[in-house]
Amino acid sequence: MPAEILSVCMEQKVILLTKILDLSKQIEVKCKQETVLLEDLPEKRMCLLKRIEKCDALVKNALSELPLNEKERLSLIMAAKTDGFELSGGEKLLAGLAKRSISLSSEIVRLNNNSIRTLSRARESLLKSGNLRNKFNPAKAY
Numbered sequence: 505m506p507a508e509i510l511s512v513c514m515e516q517k518v519i520l521l522t523k524i525l526d527l528s529k530q531i532e533v534k535c536k537q538e539t540v541l542l543e544d545l546p547e548k549r550m551c552l553l554k555r556i557e558k559c560d561a562l563v564k565n566a567l568s569e570l571p572l573n574e575k576e577r578l579s580l581i582m583a584a585k586t587d588g589f590e591l592s593g594g595e596k597l598l599a600g601l602a603k604r605s606i607s608l609s610s611e612i613v614r615l616n617n618n619s620i621r622t623l624s625r626a627r628e629s630l631l632k633s634g635n636l637r638n639k640f641n642p643a644k645a646y
Contacts, residue, residue: 511594524553524612581599
């Protein structure tokens with residue numbers, strides 16, 4: 505039973521990460537426009553992230569039900585650390601989903617960093633031109 509939960513959760517996680525990647529691409533495009541209107545894209549992304557957290561909780565719970573040696577092995581497989589392992593069919597599926605999940609996560613981080621960088625540059629440009637007043641003082645935030 506825990507093995508089925510693991511593969512269903514990992515499949516769901518890949519689907520959700522793919523949707524987050526799509527939203528991140530939309531955000532990146534919108535950040536490059538002259539007038540930046542993100543609409544509800546960040547909120548949609550946050551909802552998907554919460555669903556991923558639920559998947560992760562289910563995975564953690566399913567792993568906790570397994571004997572220690574199986575738990576350790578599957579934890580490594582789900583972290584895509586399979587060097588030197590001979591994998592069964594189900595384990596190969598989990599390893600593939602884990603690798604895809606890691607790849608999607610890396611691409612999402614890259615896109616988000618690009619968007620943040622683009623917005624920061626635009627903000628700095630507006631500050632220098634006098635078209636935006638800096639209402640946030642980082643020194644007073646702490």
